[in-house]
Amino acid sequence: MEAAITSVLALLALLPLALQLLRASRRGLAFVLIGAGIAVTLALATSLLPIERVIPSNRPIERPQDGYVGSGSCRSCHPGEHASWANSHHRAMTQQATRETLLAKFDALDLDCFGEPVSLRWRGDELWVSMQRGTSSERIDRPVVQLTGSHHAQALWYSTGNERELGIVPLVYRVAERRWLPFHAVFLMPPEWRTLPADGTWNQNCNGCHTTHSMPRVDTGRVDTMAAEFGIACEACHGPGERHCNENRDPLRRHKIRTSEETFDETVENPTRMNAARDAETCGQCHSVSIVNREHFDSWREQGSPFRPGQELAKSQLVVSIADQDAPELRRKLQQDPQFFSHTFWNDGLPRVTGREFHGVVSSPCHDDGNGLRAMACTSCHAMHQEESDGRETAEWAKSQLKPGMDGNVACTQCHPEFTDLSALQEHTHHAADSPGSNCMDCHMPHTSYGLLKAMRSHRVESPRVADEVRTGRPNACNLCHLDRTLAWTEGHLAQWYGQPRLALADEQATVAAGARWLLQGDAGVRALIAWSAGWSPAQRASGTDWMQPYLAQLLADPYYAVRFVAARSLRTQPAAPDLASYDELLPQADAAAFARRLQDAWQAPRRSNSEILLDDRGLQWEAFRRLLARRDDRPVFLAE
Ligand code: HEC
Ligand code: HEC
Ligand code: HEC
Ligand code: HEC
Ligand code: HEC
Ligand code: HEC
Ligand code: HEC
Ligand code: HEC
Structure with a gap:
């Protein structure tokens, strides 16, 4: 900024000399001088101004690095996949707060959070919150800089004033009801609980699953949180794309791959080409309860999780299992929070909350050892890009990102074809074929997970058994x-x-x-x-x-x-x-x-x-x-x- 101002001043300083030359009829030289001045000004302004503008200091930032290049680099060669991803809730999970990204539309709002006033005001293009900070009586007036979510709920984060650290606004916007509700009412917790996620929770925790290649970079005296990209972008599932983009700049290579029998490109990962274990782990890096392995803890703080799609997840993260309580990472967690298991799991280790589907899928008989060709993984039923042949509205696909028909029995009969025959189906379910009681998933993946104010399907394929209920509740x-x-x-x-x-x-x-x-x-x-x-x-x-x-x-x-x-x-x-x-x-x-x-x-x-x-x-x-x-x-x- 200062450089741009200096060059404008320099141009102004040159002006009298140029005018002098003009008057003295030395027109050529005068124009050269003016032209040079303008050119220098523009060059300095364009090279310096935008960088200044895109690096805010009061919130986490996007900075592609470590081989990550960002979704913008993929668009030109994969416009279709880019477009369907752009319509997914994955894309919008973490966004900068703007008039466009904020789902609630208003100029000024005065809200109430169990008796505490919270006001939201737009000042130009900046949203500001005025509220009581945490449980202290201190009132603060801070800019809201970031948003979480676009599907069921949207949470707002303000800049705490401590570098890139974020604090949470205590009210959450519910999309379906178009209503602001206190954080304590949206999540299932004892009514007397009034504590909110502490300042910095986003930087150290939420960040890990809500962005691509998150880097907390928080230690004493520093909060410099960044991510390769906000939201769940291409490289979260396909791995860092730098090499793939570079190699495919060569039109001969592109032509060769596109015309060969095998369209396999070994410079990039594709979950559908992985075995079932690696496929599920690509999603399980976020859709699970897991703890960074002890030996990676320090590097995780700096460079984020070492996990890359296609690798074995256990090498980077301890996926929490009730059967494995001796793991040091877990012992430490349980010391900090003795109720850690019951917050998340039924007592047999199946999650009772949403968003943690990995545990259920990998403990299903259908996942097998994960290596069988017919083994079930996330992509058996979900499609992360809407297929061209999919006639549904985009919003309908985006709701749960299922392949066409996978909310019905095809999800199971694709591998268990013996039940496509209606009389075999009726014989198995003892309900008429067109009864809801003949829907495989309602018996084998029932709604026993809770989250986001609704029930969701368990992701472990298991059969109804009264003994299981008596044992687990x-x-x-x-x-x-x-x-x-x-x-x-x-x-x-x-x-x-x-x-x-x-x-x-x-x-x-x-x-x-x-x-x-x-x-x-x-x-x-x-x-x-x-x-x-x-x-x-x-x-x-x-x-x-x-x-x-x-x-x-x-x-x-x-x-x-x-x-x-x-x-x-x-x-x-x-x-x-x-x-x-x-x-x-x-x-x-x-x-x-x-x-x-x-x-x-x-x-x-x-x-x-x-x-x-x-x-x-x-x-x-x-x-x-x-x-x-x-x-x-x-x-x-x-x-x-
Ligand atoms: C310069 C062009 C180009 C760019 C940029 C590019 N790709 Fe590709 N990509 C290709 C070509 C060529 C193929 C192989 C043939 C095909 O599937 O179209 C391919 C294939 C793929 C595949 C399928 C691989 C397989 O073996 O099944 C994925 C996934 C992929 N790209 C992801 C990405 C991502 C993510 C980015 C951005 C980080 C990206 N691509 C950027 C050209 C490009
Ligand atoms: C282990 C990974 C993980 C962590 C850590 C995590 N989330 Fe999430 N979050 C998810 C997943 C997965 C979903 C989608 C859940 C679903 O649809 O059932 C989600 C959904 C949400 C949603 C709803 C979004 C929408 O569009 O409706 C909100 C709000 C949210 N998370 C807030 C948070 C906050 C706040 C934190 C930090 C305190 C956090 N999450 C930490 C994985 C995580
Ligand atoms: C949440 C994970 C995820 C994200 C994010 C994601 N993809 Fe994919 N991508 C997949 C999966 C899984 C497949 C396999 C097919 C499917 O599920 O639709 C795939 C398939 C592809 C393919 C191969 C299609 C084919 O013909 O086989 C390309 C190319 C691709 N993705 C590019 C991208 C690009 C570019 C982005 C970002 C703009 C992106 N993906 C974002 C998971 C993801
Ligand atoms: C980097 C973390 C991350 C990865 C990797 C990831 N997800 Fe997600 N996923 C999320 C978060 C966070 C949400 C919540 C987005 C929202 O709802 O706004 C989500 C939402 C979803 C949803 C929609 C739920 C909803 O309520 O909107 C589905 C379905 C889903 N993910 C499946 C998958 C599958 C399948 C894969 C692997 C191919 C995958 N995800 C990979 C973090 C991730
Ligand atoms: C056998 C099919 C099947 C498999 C395999 C499967 N899912 Fe699902 N998934 C579903 C169905 C069906 C729903 C419910 C959609 C609905 O009710 O709208 C669902 C819902 C979800 C949701 C919540 C979406 C929402 O609307 O809030 C997420 C997140 C999700 N699945 C992630 C995963 C992940 C991650 C994996 C792999 C670890 C996986 N699923 C494997 C069928 C499957
Ligand atoms: C990608 C393929 C695949 C999908 C999808 C799939 N399964 Fe399976 N399933 C298997 C395999 C493989 C086995 C283990 C070998 C066997 O018993 O056939 C299995 C085993 C089972 C078992 C245990 C069998 C036993 O004898 O104990 C049940 C029950 C089952 N599946 C039901 C379902 C239901 C219900 C769905 C849909 C929600 C489903 N499966 C989806 C492949 C799949
Ligand atoms: C998705 C919902 C659903 C599930 C799951 C389900 N049923 Fe049903 N069931 C129905 C409906 C609806 C009817 C009434 C007949 C109809 O409309 O098809 C019915 C009818 C029946 C009937 C005959 C009428 C009666 O009330 O005596 C019996 C017996 C029965 N179910 C037992 C079971 C058993 C046992 C299970 C578990 C193995 C089960 N159902 C699972 C929906 C379900
Ligand atoms: C009304 C509930 C109900 C529905 C609907 C249902 N099942 Fe089952 N299924 C069961 C029960 C109960 C068992 C357990 C039998 C036992 O105790 O071993 C079972 C067992 C199975 C098995 C294990 C092997 C066998 O044949 O006993 C498979 C595979 C299976 N179901 C697949 C399916 C598929 C695929 C669908 C949908 C096309 C489906 N089921 C629909 C209740 C149901």
Whole structure:
């Protein structure tokens, strides 16, 4: 900047001399002088100004290095792949905060975060937040510089003033509801929790999975966080691209590859050409719970993870497994946070949160040892680029980036073709072929993961077994649709249809519907899952909805905001949806309880008897209802999605 100003001043200084020469009719020389001055000014200005402009000092920056060149370098040769990637949520995971990237549109907003005012104001092209910092009473006024997410939720980060360090704005924008909600209400955590991710959490933690080739570069006296590229870009999955780009500048090479039988290009990685283990690990570098290996810890802080697509993940990251608690990295983690496992896993090591699909896939029988030709990996079902033949709207593909049809039985019959025959299917599932009960994944990959205020499919292929539920507390697939049936009912059918061994069940497991027990007695994570199922149409078809209102109404006053939120959404999907216009998920406990009671009192019980869901011909058996509720599992739950 100073250089540009100096050259403008120099030009101004030359002006009198040029004018003098003009007057003296030495026109040629005068024009040369003026021309030279302008040229020097422009050259200095263009070489210096933009660099100054693109290197802000108050937020993390993008700097391709270590062989990474950035998605812009791939575009000219791969316009199709570039375009489909640009439409994916991967691309938009980390963005600079601008009027365009911020999904909520406003000029000024005054929000409330549990009584604390938070205001957001645009000042020209800069967004500013004014808020109370953390739990201190200090109020701060800081520029919002970065955003996380574009699909379900968008979180905002402000510059703390300490170099490139970021702090989180305590309200998160929910895309579907177009609503700002406190961080504490969007994530499932005990209601009394009020701590936010500490300043610098993004730099050291979130960065690792939300950018390409992240480099924390944080130590005492320095916060110089950077990434090769914001968001999940080409090279996160294809490896550093410098050599590939350079070699393919040669048109002869390009021609040779494109016309040869094998279009294989060994200068770049392609997950579909890897064996199933490496394929899954490419995604598992982020879609897993893992800890950087001890020997890489120092270099990770400086240069990021040493993992490159195509390599064995275990060489860089310890993928956390309950079976392997002796690993020093894990021992240290457990010392810091003894609840680390329960925040993330069911007690058999399957994640109970979303975004960690790797553990499920690699522990499926279909993944095998990962080397079999038919072995299942992420790309068996997901497509990271929308295929040309895919007739769906781009937004539809981008929602879950599945190949066409892979939300249905093709996902499984591509490798288990014996079930494409409809009578074989019916014989296997004991449901009509067109019933939701014949959808492979609803029995073998049920919705037992929770995150982003919804339930998501488990990614471990396993079969419904009541014994597994008794052992792990993870709801079984049959009752996730048949909410109004008991565990004993399910067990009976599994024995009869599939010859599974019978087991002795506790009294309530035999007499009270699984859905009723889960909704009233489950821990907060289970309540959220089942509240979601109650709004899911296959479950509504299997169980009916006329009995659900008092149960879901109860959850409108749940201590956990996330549970309230999911329950209210499910209530609204019911055919006889109650009026929730005046309900707000953030109501104080007493008001929420009063609201719930009003709904329960106004409810018209169906005229039928079904003791499993606590109905008799006089209506709901309130005493039994309250007895169950009194034994709710109130152990604190925090789910680290
Ligand atoms: C100068 C042109 C050029 C540039 C730039 C370029 N590529 Fe390629 N790429 C090719 C050619 C040629 C092939 C081989 C034939 C084909 O698939 O089109 C190829 C193939 C690929 C493949 C398939 C490889 C395989 O064996 O299946 C991937 C993946 C890929 N490129 C990714 C990238 C990424 C990521 C970038 C940016 C970092 C990039 N390319 C930049 C020309 C280029
Ligand atoms: C281990 C990798 C990993 C880490 C570390 C991580 N995330 Fe994520 N994050 C993910 C994945 C994967 C998803 C997509 C989850 C899904 O769709 O189920 C995601 C999704 C999100 C979303 C929703 C985005 C959207 O578009 O709706 C938010 C918000 C988010 N993460 C915030 C954070 C914050 C804040 C941190 C740091 C405290 C963090 N994440 C750390 C992997 C990670
Ligand atoms: C999240 C991981 C991921 C990201 C990000 C990604 N890709 Fe891919 N790419 C894949 C996978 C997986 C395949 C295999 C086919 C598929 O899934 O669509 C693939 C296939 C390709 C192919 C080969 C297509 C063929 O004909 O076989 C090219 C070329 C390619 N990607 C280029 C790019 C470029 C360029 C970018 C960035 C603009 C990019 N990819 C971003 C994962 C990714
Ligand atoms: C560098 C980290 C990283 C890598 C590598 C990565 N992902 Fe992701 N993935 C994320 C994050 C973060 C999100 C959340 C993006 C969002 O939703 O805004 C995400 C979102 C997704 C989603 C959509 C979920 C949603 O809610 O929007 C799917 C599906 C997905 N990833 C699959 C894959 C597959 C398959 C691969 C491997 C081919 C892969 N990812 C590689 C980090 C990664
Ligand atoms: C057998 C098919 C199959 C395999 C294999 C598979 N997925 Fe999925 N995945 C699905 C289906 C189906 C969904 C649910 C989509 C929906 O409900 O809209 C899904 C959802 C997801 C989501 C959440 C998307 C969202 O809408 O929030 C992510 C992230 C994801 N998968 C990542 C992965 C990763 C990473 C792997 C490999 C480790 C993988 N998946 C392997 C079928 C599969
Ligand atoms: C990419 C191929 C592939 C996909 C996709 C796949 N499987 Fe598998 N599956 C296998 C292989 C290979 C095995 C192990 C060998 C065997 O038993 O056939 C297996 C085993 C199984 C088993 C255990 C068999 C036993 O006898 O214990 C079940 C159950 C199963 N698969 C169900 C499914 C379901 C349901 C889906 C869809 C969600 C699915 N598979 C998707 C390849 C696949
Ligand atoms: C109504 C629930 C249900 C549906 C739907 C379902 N399965 Fe199963 N499946 C089971 C149960 C239960 C078992 C376990 C049998 C046992 O106890 O070993 C099983 C077992 C299997 C096995 C193991 C070998 C065998 O044949 O017993 C495979 C493979 C399998 N299923 C694939 C599929 C595929 C593919 C689909 C969809 C086309 C599908 N299943 C749909 C409930 C279901
Ligand atoms: C995706 C939802 C879904 C799943 C999972 C599911 N079912 Fe069903 N089931 C239904 C629906 C819906 C019906 C009602 C008939 C119809 O509409 O197809 C039904 C009907 C039945 C019936 C006959 C009617 C009745 O209520 O007596 C039985 C028995 C049954 N299911 C047992 C099971 C068992 C056992 C499992 C697990 C192995 C299971 N279902 C898994 C949706 C499901």
